[in-house]
Amino acid sequence: MAISTTAETILSEEQRVFYREHGYLQLDSFVDEVWLAALREASQEFIELSRQITESNKVLDVEPDHTSGAPRLRRLISPLDHHDTFYRFTMEGPPAQLAMDLLGGPVRFHHSKLNYKWSGGGEEVKWHQDIQFWPHTDFTPLTIGVYLDDVDGEMGPMGVLPGSHLGRLYDLYDADGSWAGALSEADVATLDLGAMAWLEGPAGSVTVHNCCMVHGSLPNNSSRARPLLLQTYSAIESYPVAGIGANGVTGRNGGTIVGGSPSQMLEIDGRVLHGAPDWSRKGAPTIFGSQQKDG
Ligand SMILES: O=C(O)CCC(=O)C(=O)O
Structure with missing residues (x-):
């Protein structure tokens, strides 16, 4: 599927160079109030919906102490598959x-999620790189986050280690061979966490990080939730490697080309x-059908 959104030039050359060299961007109040109001309204619908569940399902990931009276959401999974506002925002916005x-x-959309990091202890995201979760044929994938509130x-804002996108690709498995999804303590000890x-940023601020960037976030100990809407795209020439991690199970819009046609x-x-x-x-034709033009 392809979405015919027209590409606009919105960054300065200096910002593009900064992204290439440091692996991230932070853009204050980048998303306007009209979009923000619509996104918050859509988000609120899912918070209300969460009151009907007691444990996580394929749409909503909730904390163990989530209740209908006091919702505690961790994540809305693939928001654009469930609400038109999220779809338009991610595909055209x-x-x-x-x-x-x-x-x-043009870019290839991979997946999206809305991480809530609820107030009063919303969980940390340990240091990790994304590319091991969904390897691609190159390192162009990037994730764009939008804070729906200040x-x-x-x-627990997003933390990134500038320049780490050009460095080592860490092993995110535990010593016992199980998937940890985070750097080991020994590897974390080698990072310059002070950097x-x-x-x-205020509501509407945007974060961008490259798929090889070491990043994560601390628990949210404030009295306010921290909804961060994240969406990942790659260059059109970049393809997810099938059979590894989340590739192939990132929602029904994964693979959509934005701003062009599949090449x-x-x-x-x-x-x-x-x-x-x-x-x-649709299923593959046989080589006979293709070559005889009757398949
Ligand atoms: O929500 C955050 O602070 C970080 C999110 C993240 O890195 C992820 O979900 O992979």
């Missing part, structure tokens, strides 16, 4: 424009090829 600007043309240092950039061009090991069409949804 500011994050889509920003991704196209940073990646220089976020200060007490609320961490904490991306705070099926890709570069592997320095060689460029024009791959066959995407047959993953």
Whole structure:
């Protein structure tokens, strides 16, 4: 599927260079009040919906002490699959424009999520890199976060380690071979945590981080929730590697091309090829049908 959103130039060259060199951006009040009001309204619908559940399901991830009277949400999974406002925002709105600007043309949407980090102890996100969760054929994937409310240092803002996107790709498995989804304590001890950039900002502020960036966030010990709407895009020439991590299970809109049409061009090991069409949804024809044009 392709979405014909037109790419606009919204960043300065200095901001693009900053992203390339440091691996992140922080844009204060980037999303306007009209979008913010619509996003908050959509989010509120899911908070209300969460009152009907006692444990996490495929749409909502809730904390163990979540109750209908006192909801405690961790995440709305793949928001754009469940609400048109989120769909339009992610496919046509500011994050889509920003991704196209940073990646220089049409982009491939991968997945989105709304992390709530609830007040009074909303959980930390341990230091990790994203690319191990959903490897791609290159390192262009980036994630754009939008704070739906004001976020200060007490609320567990996103923390990024500038420049780490150009460094080591860490092993996110535990010593016993189980998936940890976070750097080991030994690897964390090697990081310069004092250099961490904490991306705070008023409602509508945007964070961008590259898929290789070491990042995470502390618990939210404030009395306010910290809803952060995150969406991931890659360059159009970049493809998720099937069979690893979340690739293939990131929601029904994963793979949508924004701002162009699928090109099926890709570069592997320095060689460029024009791959066959995407047959993953309709089923593949046989080589006989394709070659005889009757399949
Ligand atoms: O919500 C956050 O603070 C960080 C989110 C994150 O890194 C993730 O969900 O992968």
